Amino acid sequence: MSTPVTEVPINPTEKAHIDVESVTIRFAGDSGDGMQITGTQFTDSSAVFGNDLATMPDFPAEIRAPAGTVAGVSAYQIHFSSLDIKTPGDDLNVLVAMNAAALKANIADLEEGGILLLDEAGFTDKDIEKAEMKSNPLTDGSLDGYRVIKANITELTINAVKETGLKGKSAELCKNFFTLGMMYWLYDRPLNHTLKWLDEKYGPKTKYKDKPEIAESNKKALTAGYNFADTVELFTSHYRVKKAALPKGKYRKISGNEATVFGLLTAAQKSGRPLFYGSYPITPASDILHGLSRYKNFGVITFQAEDEIAAIASSIGSAYAGGLGVTATSGPGICLKLEAMGLGVMTELPLVIVDVQRGGPSTGLPTKTEQSDLLMVMFGRSGDSPLPVLAARSPGDCFAMAYEAARIALKYMTPVVLLTDGYIANGAEPWMIPDPASIPEIKTNLVQSDGEAFQAYARDPITMARKWAIPGTPGLEHRIGGLEKARNTGMVAYDPENHQAMTNERHAKIAGIANDIPLAEVMGRADADALVISWGGTFGTVSTAVEEANKGGLPVAHVHLQYLNPFPRNLGEILDKYDRVIVPELNMGQLRLLLSGRFGIPVQGINQVRGKPFKVSFLVSELHRILETQK
Amino acid sequence: MTTATAEPLTRKDFASPVGIRWCPGCGDYSILSTMQGILPTLGIPKENFVFVSGIGCSSRFPYYMNTYGFHTIHGRAPAVSSGVKLTNPDLQVWVITGDGDALSIGGNHFIHALRRNMDLKIILFNNRIYGLTKGQYSPTSGVGTVSPSTPFGSVDQPLSPISMALGAEAGFVARTSDNDVKHMGEVFAAAAAYKGAALVEVLQNCVIFADKVHEPYYGRPTRNDTLLYLKHGEPLRFGKEMEKGLVMDKFAMKAKTNPTEAEVLIHDEKEASGALGFYLSRLAHPEYPVPVGVFRNVERPVYHAGVRAQVETAQAKNPPSLDKLFNSGSTWTVE
Numbered sequence: 001m002s003t004p005v006t007e008v009p010i011n012p013t014e015k016a017h018i019d020v021e022s023v024t025i026r027f028a029g030d031s032g033d034g035m036q037i038t039g040t041q042f043t044d045s046s047a048v049f050g051n052d053l054a055t056m057p058d059f060p061a062e063i064r065a066p067a068g069t070v071a072g073v074s075a076y077q078i079h080f081s082s083l084d085i086k087t088p089g090d091d092l093n094v095l096v097a098m099n100a101a102a103l104k105a106n107i108a109d110l111e112e113g114g115i116l117l118l119d120e121a122g123f124t125d126k127d128i129e130k131a132e133m134k135s136n137p138l139t140d141g142s143l144d145g146y147r148v149i150k151a152n153i154t155e156l157t158i159n160a161v162k163e164t165g166l167k168g169k170s171a172e173l174c175k176n177f178f179t180l181g182m183m184y185w186l187y188d189r190p191l192n193h194t195l196k197w198l199d200e201k202y203g204p205k206t207k208y209k210d211k212p213e214i215a216e217s218n219k220k221a222l223t224a225g226y227n228f229a230d231t232v233e234l235f236t237s238h239y240r241v242k243k244a245a246l247p248k249g250k251y252r253k254i255s256g257n258e259a260t261v262f263g264l265l266t267a268a269q270k271s272g273r274p275l276f277y278g279s280y281p282i283t284p285a286s287d288i289l290h291g292l293s294r295y296k297n298f299g300v301i302t303f304q305a306e307d308e309i310a311a312i313a314s315s316i317g318s319a320y321a322g323g324l325g326v327t328a329t330s331g332p333g334i335c336l337k338l339e340a341m342g343l344g345v346m347t348e349l350p351l352v353i354v355d356v357q358r359g360g361p362s363t364g365l366p367t368k369t370e371q372s373d374l375l376m377v378m379f380g381r382s383g384d385s386p387l388p389v390l391a392a393r394s395p396g397d398c399f400a401m402a403y404e405a406a407r408i409a410l411k412y413m414t415p416v417v418l419l420t421d422g423y424i425a426n427g428a429e430p431w432m433i434p435d436p437a438s439i440p441e442i443k444t445n446l447v448q449s450d451g452e453a454f455q456a457y458a459r460d461p462i463t464m465a466r467k468w469a470i471p472g473t474p475g476l477e478h479r480i481g482g483l484e485k486a487r488n489t490g491m492v493a494y495d496p497e498n499h500q501a502m503t504n505e506r507h508a509k510i511a512g513i514a515n516d517i518p519l520a521e522v523m524g525r526a527d528a529d530a531l532v533i534s535w536g537g538t539f540g541t542v543s544t545a546v547e548e549a550n551k552g553g554l555p556v557a558h559v560h561l562q563y564l565n566p567f568p569r570n571l572g573e574i575l576d577k578y579d580r581v582i583v584p585e586l587n588m589g590q591l592r593l594l595l596s597g598r599f600g601i602p603v604q605g606i607n608q609v610r611g612k613p614f615k616v617s618f619l620v621s622e623l624h625r626i627l628e629t630q631k
Numbered sequence: 632m633t634t635a636t637a638e639p640l641t642r643k644d645f646a647s648p649v650g651i652r653w654c655p656g657c658g659d660y661s662i663l664s665t666m667q668g669i670l671p672t673l674g675i676p677k678e679n680f681v682f683v684s685g686i687g688c689s690s691r692f693p694y695y696m697n698t699y700g701f702h703t704i705h706g707r708a709p710a711v712s713s714g715v716k717l718t719n720p721d722l723q724v725w726v727i728t729g730d731g732d733a734l735s736i737g738g739n740h741f742i743h744a745l746r747r748n749m750d751l752k753i754i755l756f757n758n759r760i761y762g763l764t765k766g767q768y769s770p771t772s773g774v775g776t777v778s779p780s781t782p783f784g785s786v787d788q789p790l791s792p793i794s795m796a797l798g799a800e801a802g803f804v805a806r807t808s809d810n811d812v813k814h815m816g817e818v819f820a821a822a823a824a825y826k827g828a829a830l831v832e833v834l835q836n837c838v839i840f841a842d843k844v845h846e847p848y849y850g851r852p853t854r855n856d857t858l859l860y861l862k863h864g865e866p867l868r869f870g871k872e873m874e875k876g877l878v879m880d881k882f883a884m885k886a887k888t889n890p891t892e893a894e895v896l897i898h899d900e901k902e903a904s905g906a907l908g909f910y911l912s913r914l915a916h917p918e919y920p921v922p923v924g925v926f927r928n929v930e931r932p933v934y935h936a937g938v939r940a941q942v943e944t945a946q947a948k949n950p951p952s953l954d955k956l957f958n959s960g961s962t963w964t965v966e
């Protein structure tokens with residue numbers, strides 16, 4: 001199906017191979033430079049090659065901010081390794097900067113002596129001016145501490161694709177593939193994955209079939225970049241990152257949002273309930289809507305509602321009618337959904353609400369990550385309104401936690417919030433493909449008439465779930481709604497005794513879920529005096545930091561929480577064993593408040609809201625500072 | 632699928648045992664009674680009726696119907712109902728709402744349910760006042776309405792639910808009144824028969840906060856001169872002797888006494904552009920007779936049918952398989 005590559009490169013090179021364990025590369029350019037595609041392709045090739053990896057796209061909220069400005073810089077970071085890794089890397093080993101603004105926005109993260117690949121065409125006087133730089137970094141000596149590799153990538157690309165007939169701006173657009181080719185040479189990656197991808201995306205069987213020059217020119221640019229790096233004396237050696245010793249099995253690359261889609265589809269299949277997804281587009285959750293919309297063959301109904309409120313309201317309607325109702329959004333969308341979430345709590349319907357958290361408050365930082373919606377989803381409703389809150393810890397874990405959220409919703413007849421974040425939603429990692437047959441079925445509370453008088457709020461003695469009598473079932477006609485319900489019968493009731501009793505029942509039902517979730521597990525140095533507690537998407541960085549601290553002679557234990565409400569039932573017991581509790585989180589202290597409120601213990605925080613994940617080195621130094629200097 | 636009940640359904644089958652808590656004399660009683668009378672005639676199994684409401688006096692309606700019912704939150708009933716209908720298209724879903732619920736807090740959902748032609752039967756109780764919150768003016772209150780929140784009279788211009796629905800591309804739009812149960816029954820039955828979103832505005836009287844607000848035009852003594860009964864294919868005539876009729880004068884409709892046969896407009900609820908319905912929706916008391924009946928009744932693609940068709944095509948082409956899903960795209964094996 002793929003057209004043969006005319007120019008097969010790979011001349012046996014005489015340059016030396018140097019083996020390295022792990023590499024972190026960031027591709028940075030203008031929003032229109034195709035850096036996300038470049039990064040994704042490098043990631044896919046590395047994944048298929050067998051490296052472990054973690055990625056972090058970083059793009060502006062604007063679709064096309066003014067070209068050449070710092071505001072318009074789009075970047076994609078990948079950390080790939082022959083070892084088991086959990087983070088997208090702290091400092092960069094390599095920075096690719098397609099213009100002056102991309103250099104300016106990212107240079108601070110490049111390690112001393114790191115490789116800096118620059119497209120000279122992006123450093124004209126105009127580019128320097130747009131980036132608001134005082135002098136040209138190519139000549140002013142400011143880059144002396146790095147291994148700078150300059151090439152006029154734009155011009156080289158235009159020449160490379162000339163024979164396909166592509167000229168000017170269109171030819172220039174292929175420069176990201178030329179750059180990718182150079183990086184493939186430098187890190188000894190095969191080209192075939194990307195060549196095949198270009199055919200699948202732009203080849204004769206696609207809507208671009210009348211424009212064969214698109215696939216052809218990008219393929220030419222890629223191979224030309226590879227050959228250029230091989231031939232020209234820009235690099236003295238290239239690097240090899242061997243396959244990682246991951247557990248045996250079949251793998252694919254997966255992002256958090258993709259994994260959420262897969263998890264929801266799986267829960268629908270395993271429960272036999274049709275998946276209804278009501279949603280309103282919002283960054284960074286829209287990819288879940290795009291993803292599910294493609295899987296209509298699973299019977300999924302995706303409903304792009306008129307607003308966030310209609311998105312959740314329609315999902316509640318579906319749940320009432322027997323569907324697996326799901327809605328996903330980000331913080332500003334949750335703000336609008338809170339009243340309807342309360343309706344879900346009062347009517348005790350199964351519903352999954354995914355919050356892909358981003359920087360706030362208000363519109364905040366739409367494309368940047370944060371963990372600052374925890375207290376909102378816990379408490380942001382009128383009245384005493386408990387619901388389960390889960391948080392995925394990595395891109396791949398979104399699969400398990402989306403399925404888990406649906407399982408709890410259906411088993412306990414309750415709305416469930418699943419917290420992910422922009423970092424794990426857009427980031428990707430290798431995912432071991434599960435055997436679908438090994439995933440348990442999900443039992444629901446669906447009921448048919450049994451001749452007895454039906455009571456809408458009669459509860460299961462163990463789970464406290466009420467029965468799910470869906471419209472269309474003869475003999476079970478009943479009314480529910482947002483007004484307080486009488487115990488068992490579900491009739492409207494305002495009397496004081498009943499309200500207390502029902503409030504108690506709602507609390508007890510959610511608290512009881514603690515008996516149905518995994519115990520918290522102590523990692524790191526369990527015998528230490530200090531315990532680090534993390535939650536959600538910071539798992540990778542915090543666990544790596546704890547490992548490093550322990551290696552460096554600073555004993556710390558670590559618990560990572562995927563269940564925020566209820567907490568694992570052994571958490572109190574674990575907390576009793578430690579003198580000091582430290583909670584690193586990407587907010588100003590939300591889990592810290594929950595823990596100290598719930599268990600009455602002092603908790604110290606490591607808090608950062610910079611729109612980015614923690615750096616491992618920052619956490620390690622903070623742990624040292626807190627544990628060695630403060631008592 | 633459900634099977635039809637052996638015994639034919641009667642009004643009693645739809646009466647709920649719950650005690651009704653509307654004020655004595657409220658217009659809602661006749662609407663409830665008319666609904667309970669109409670449902671047994673529709674040939675739909677009882678378990679397939681669902682009543683969904685928002686917040687307000689009218690929204691207590693589902694509690695008083697012995698069917699499936701969902702009393703939701705303020706303004707959101709069309710959105711909740713959309714999820715119900717899309718999940719189980721066999722259900723006949725009725726939305727019960729009021730002028731505040733549908734046109735103010737829920738205006739967005741109201742517009743979009745109509746635009747999509749979601750198969751919902753929306754009954755809008757218009758009493759031109761907020762009842763349950765004790766008497767504030769509503770989006771349909773006339774300018775100058777004195778209420779607890781407008782002691783010096785309201786400044787807001789009201790809107791017409793019928794114009795709004797037509798503007799939102801609704802295919803079925805009608806108006807009836809709480810004091811004419813025969814007419815109301817006919818309009819409800821026509822709405823039930825329509826495939827898609829049907830809006831019925833019911834002129835309803837609030838005895839406590841806006842008593843007799845509709846009386847000047849729908850009161851029995853003057854009704855013949857102040858209401859105009861819309862009948863498909865018949866001249867737009869009104870008056871005791873049907874001596875008055877509607878005629879066009881440039882871009883305006885005019886009421887004319889003793890018009891000629893040729894100049895009287897003929898009602899056509901199938902008129903494609905919706906312009907005739909819109910002209911009629913602008914007619915207001917006291918300058919004009921208030922039209923009641925069906926303004927518009929045209930076929931439009933039904934939302935859930937389009938959605939279901941896409942699902943069925945996809946399923947026929949590519950049956951669902953988790954194994955296939957997980958293994959899609961590039962994979963690799965670690966030995």
